[in-house]
Amino acid sequence: MKAPSFDYVKPGSLSEVFSLLEKHGDDCRIIAGGQTLLATLNMRLSEPKLLVDINGVRGLSGISLQVNCVRIGAMTRHSEIEESHLIAQHMPLLAITAPHVAHKAIRNKGTLGGSLAFADPAAEWPCCAVALDAVIVMASQRGLRRVKAVEFFRELYTTDMAPDEVIVACEFPLQSQTSRCAFEELARRHGDYAIVGLAAVAQVSDKTLSQLRLVFLGAGNIPVRARAAEAALEGKALSPQSLSAAKVALAGELTPAADLYNSAEMKLHLATVLLDRILKTLTS
Numbered sequence: 287m288k289a290p291s292f293d294y295v296k297p298g299s300l301s302e303v304f305s306l307l308e309k310h311g312d313d314c315r316i317i318a319g320g321q322t323l324l325a326t327l328n329m330r331l332s333e334p335k336l337l338v339d340i341n342g343v344r345g346l347s348g349i350s351l352q353v354n355c356v357r358i359g360a361m362t363r364h365s366e367i368e369e370s371h372l373i374a375q376h377m378p379l380l381a382i383t384a385p386h387v388a389h390k391a392i393r394n395k396g397t398l399g400g401s402l403a404f405a406d407p408a409a410e411w412p413c414c415a416v417a418l419d420a421v422i423v424m425a426s427q428r429g430l431r432r433v434k435a436v437e438f439f440r441e442l443y444t445t446d447m448a449p450d451e452v453i454v455a456c457e458f459p460l461q462s463q464t465s466r467c468a469f470e471e472l473a474r475r476h477g478d479y480a481i482v483g484l485a486a487v488a489q490v491s492d493k494t495l496s497q498l499r500l501v502f503l504g505a506g507n508i509p510v511r512a513r514a515a516e517a518a519l520e521g522k523a524l525s526p527q528s529l530s531a532a533k534v535a536l537a538g539e540l541t542p543a544a545d546l547y548n549s550a551e552m553k554l555h556l557a558t559v560l561l562d563r564i565l566k567t568l569t570s
């Protein structure tokens with residue numbers, strides 16, 4: 287299928303974007319990397335009359351080290367995150383996760399902001415943003431607004447962003463030098479959206495885990511933090527007993543929905559497999 291006809295503008299500043307959003311309301315859509323939006327237009331899942339291309343807006347792209355965080359501009363491509371030395375050094379969870387985001391051609395065009403705004407429950411960046419306690423920075427005519435990732439993702443494909451807001455950046459708090467992280471996912475083919483995935487961040491000392499954050503993708507409508515499994519492991523050395531207790535806790539708190547190919551039981555089973563793998567990686 288082909289996309290319905292639409293008008294197209296490429297403003298050079300955020301203030302022009304704000305004016306266009308105010309004037310056209312629900313009839314217009316921001317386009318960033320276009321990797322998701324164009325597919326939805328071609329499938330006629332969305333029929334905006336106007337596309338507002340933010341690729342010409344200066345200052346929305348780039349990765350920088352700030353006093354307390356690594357700031358990634360909304361228009362930063364997935365590939366830039368994947369290849370950044372700064373990310374590898376200061377935000378290794380993003381570096382190890384990036385190769386799992388789609389295929390290289392899509393990573394070259396798709397943006398961090400687009401992924402956060404679209405809020406696909408199987409996407410990697412929303413999951414990492416929650417695991418790293420990141421803050422989404424939005425701008426509108428009313429000024430800047432910062433919202434923690436854990437509050438930003440509200441429901442399936444639904445975020446805290448207002449229709450007149452634009453994501454301008456995401457700020458990832460710096461992790462301590464002793465923090466460890468890991469990422470695992472299971473997909474039918476590499477590059478496909480994952481069936482289930484898991485991002486983990488923790489302090490690890492002599493195989494003992496503390497300040498553990500376990501966040502699943504593909505296991506609910508939004509990134510799901512497995513707080514009961516975290517609690518079962520907090521302050522304990524990883525052992526067959528603590529692992530088994532964490533799996534029981536996980537089974538009690540995760541309620542994944544079946545999709546076309548995987549039953550809810552299958553997804554839960556895969557989630558426990560990932561938990562097992564990731565804890566062994568964290569403590570190895």
Ligand SMILES: Cc1cc2nc3c(=O)[nH]c(=O)nc-3n(C[C@H](O)[C@H](O)[C@H](O)COP(=O)(O)OP(=O)(O)OC[C@H]3O[C@@H](n4cnc5c(N)ncnc54)[C@H](O)[C@@H]3O)c2cc1C
Nearest residue numbers: 316318319320321322323388396397399400403409410453
């Ligand atoms: C075949 C295929 C496989 C894929 N596999 C994966 C995968 O495994 N994992 C994964 O995470 N993603 C995957 N994707 C999606 C890809 O990562 C997209 O790049 C990403 O989801 C959207 O980013 P974008 O810049 O292309 O956004 P666009 O497609 O341009 O926009 C997506 C939505 O976000 C809005 N938007 C974009 N930028 C902003 C902004 N700054 N402020 C406010 N709203 C904004 C748009 O209006 C639109 O509604 C896949 C895509 C394809 C086509």
